[in-house]
Amino acid sequence: MTALAAPIAPIAPGTLRSAWRVFWYGGRMSYGMLFNWARPSIYIPTLIGGPTFQLLFFAALGSYATDRSPAYFAIGNAVQVSALAGVFGMTMAIANERWFGTLPAILATPANRVALFAGRFMPFVLNGLLVSLYAFGLGIVFLGVRLAPGSLAVAGLALLVTVFSCTAIGALQGAVSLRLRDGLFGANLVTMSILLFCGVNIPVAELPGWMQVIGNLLPFTHGLEAVRQAADGAGLEQVGGLIGIEALVGVAYASAAFALFVYLERSARANATLDVR
Amino acid sequence: MSAERTLRLVWFVTWFNVRMLLASEFFILTTFISPLIFATLAFFLFQSGGGTAGQTLLYVALGAGMMGVWSTTLFGCGGAIAWQRWEGTLELLVNAPSRYDFILVGQTFGAVVLGFYGIVATLAWGVLLFGMPIQATYPLILPLSLAAAIISLGSLGMLIATTFVLYRHANALGNLLEYPIWLIAGLLVPVATLPIWVRPLSWLLAPTWGMEAIRGAATGPEPPFFAILMCFVLAVVYYAAARVTLVFVLAKARRDATLSLQ
Numbered sequence: 001m002t003a004l005a006a007p008i009a010p011i012a013p014g015t016l017r018s019a020w021r022v023f024w025y026g027g028r029m030s031y032g033m034l035f036n037w038a039r040p041s042i043y044i045p046t047l048i049g050g051p052t053f054q055l056l057f058f059a060a061l062g063s064y065a066t067d068r069s070p071a072y073f074a075i076g077n078a079v080q081v082s083a084l085a086g087v088f089g090m091t092m093a094i095a096n097e098r099w100f101g102t103l104p105a106i107l108a109t110p111a112n113r114v115a116l117f118a119g120r121f122m123p124f125v126l127n128g129l130l131v132s133l134y135a136f137g138l139g140i141v142f143l144g145v146r147l148a149p150g151s152l153a154v155a156g157l158a159l160l161v162t163v164f165s166c167t168a169i170g171a172l173q174g175a176v177s178l179r180l181r182d183g184l185f186g187a188n189l190v191t192m193s194i195l196l197f198c199g200v201n202i203p204v205a206e207l208p209g210w211m212q213v214i215g216n217l218l219p220f221t222h223g224l225e226a227v228r229q230a231a232d233g234a235g236l237e238q239v240g241g242l243i244g245i246e247a248l249v250g251v252a253y254a255s256a257a258f259a260l261f262v263y264l265e266r267s268a269r270a271n272a273t274l275d276v277r
Numbered sequence: 278m279s280a281e282r283t284l285r286l287v288w289f290v291t292w293f294n295v296r297m298l299l300a301s302e303f304f305i306l307t308t309f310i311s312p313l314i315f316a317t318l319a320f321f322l323f324q325s326g327g328g329t330a331g332q333t334l335l336y337v338a339l340g341a342g343m344m345g346v347w348s349t350t351l352f353g354c355g356g357a358i359a360w361q362r363w364e365g366t367l368e369l370l371v372n373a374p375s376r377y378d379f380i381l382v383g384q385t386f387g388a389v390v391l392g393f394y395g396i397v398a399t400l401a402w403g404v405l406l407f408g409m410p411i412q413a414t415y416p417l418i419l420p421l422s423l424a425a426a427i428i429s430l431g432s433l434g435m436l437i438a439t440t441f442v443l444y445r446h447a448n449a450l451g452n453l454l455e456y457p458i459w460l461i462a463g464l465l466v467p468v469a470t471l472p473i474w475v476r477p478l479s480w481l482l483a484p485t486w487g488m489e490a491i492r493g494a495a496t497g498p499e500p501p502f503f504a505i506l507m508c509f510v511l512a513v514v515y516y517a518a519a520r521v522t523l524v525f526v527l528a529k530a531r532r533d534a535t536l537s538l539q
Contacts (some may be wrong), residue, residue, distance in 0.1 A: 037449075041445060042448075042449040045450055045453035046449050046453065049452075049453040050453055050455075053453070053460065055454050056460060057457075060460055061322065061466050062322060064467075065319070065323045065325070065326045067326060068325075086528050122520075148503075151521065181302065182301075182302040182303060185302040185303060185374075192310075192314045195318060196314055196317060196318050200316060201322060202321045202322060203325075204316070206325055
């Protein structure tokens with residue numbers, strides 16, 4: 001009786017409310033259904049165990065090979081491990097639509113594409129933050145990482161922006177993966193490149209010029225530097241510029257990812273290759 | 278099965294698996310690209326700390342190469358039985374007249390042999406980009422060291438293949454075990470610098486002795502006979518353990534009728 005009294009009110013696809021629902025519910029569902037690692041038997045070994053040993057490995061290697069403290073390497077890697085969630089997660093959240101056979105259904109809907117795409121970011125940014133905060137905790141307890149109490153908020157902001165920009169490059173990789181046989185190849189390559197080019201273990205200034213150029217074009221480089229400086233007590237006035245550049249890098253990658261997604265959608269419709277693997 | 282047939286089977290499966298892995302983008306990355314990235318990272322780190330001597334660079338190149346070998350072994354063997362399940366060939370292979378453990382030996386050796394390309398690649402990388410000298414203190418012992426390392430890692434790979442299948446998400450275990458073995462086996466950081474309780478763990482690992490055998494022949498002050506011996510001893514122990522595990526796993530799968538199920 002109640003159901004009859006309150007019929008389902010359809011929401012017009014073009015409205016803001018509809019876009020919000022696609023953003024909010026679609027984003028949450030994408031995490032649970034498309035992210036292969038969102039179950040304890042994979043999540044714990046991959047996103048808790050893996051980062052733990054990555055931190056310990058680079059802290060041991062870095063402090064043995066150079067005269068820097070383990071804390072330096074712990075901070076770099078604590079930020080970098082968010083890429084496991086951000087890059088791999090976003091790649092799966094987009095590319096798995098094709099592998100799970102849901103891409104044609106998604107693209108057949110009149111759902112707002114910006115909301116559809118942006119909604120995917122939210123859970124993976126939160127997940128990346130969680131992994132990174134866990135790694136920071138590990139660094140504080142075991143590897144001598146110290147964060148200046150007065151700059152915690154600034155460090156947190158820098159970390160949030162860095163995780164966003166890393167998720168954005170994951171989105172670009174996800175869009176590219178719509179055309180590739182194995183999307184995780186690119187995701188692996190991106191995370192390894194971040195380890196090498198972005199000052200995670202080697203200061204960017206010590207790298208050859210061409211590697212510095214690549215580092216400056218990738219996410220993490222400016223955000224990580226902002227986190228390092230904020231951990232030493234720098235305020236927003238000192239690192240605001242770095243955070244701003246990191247945010248711009250993230251927005252640029254997110255825009256490129258969306259543009260590629262839209263282009264591939266149109267191209268797939270035109271060539272009847274929507275579900276071709 | 279005669280020894281000749283067995284050797285032919287192992288050789289065929291090894292070669293077949295190498296070709297299968299070469300068709301996988303993931304293994305192209307793990308075997309061909311990842312060792313170069315980690316070698317570059319390690320070269321820069323050691324350069325940053327002032328370690329530019331030829332011996333240091335060779336130490337780094339060999340260590341980074343062995344990191345690639347371990348990754349390929351871990352991922353290539355960890356999912357070996359699971360892949361046969363996905364591809365629908367497990368039941369056929371288990372029920373074939375050829376012994377299944379010999380097929381598994383070939384499969385794991387395929388992954389290890391492919392992984393050893395990583396050492397060649399990082400050596401070439403070090404020479405070309407960082408001016409690393411190629412030298413070997415005991416060049417005649419080096420092939421024996423390589424063979425010992427391949428055999429011990431192959432046997433470890435077989436143990437990995439038979440035990441990982443008990444865990445539903447074998448690849449997740451691979452993600453977990455890559456870095457800790459790089460660390461504990463002393464591939465880039467000497468085991469002596471790690472906490473003392475880590476050392477007995479490192480003695481149980483094939484990569485520790487394989488690395489010591491290769492490094493000993495390349496840069497060591499004396500021939501690495503003990504490390505070579507340990508490689509062969511561990512190979513026998515791993516194979517025995519893998520065989521027992523395999524018999525248990527297959528018996529359980531047959532009893533529960535889950536041989537082809539995930």
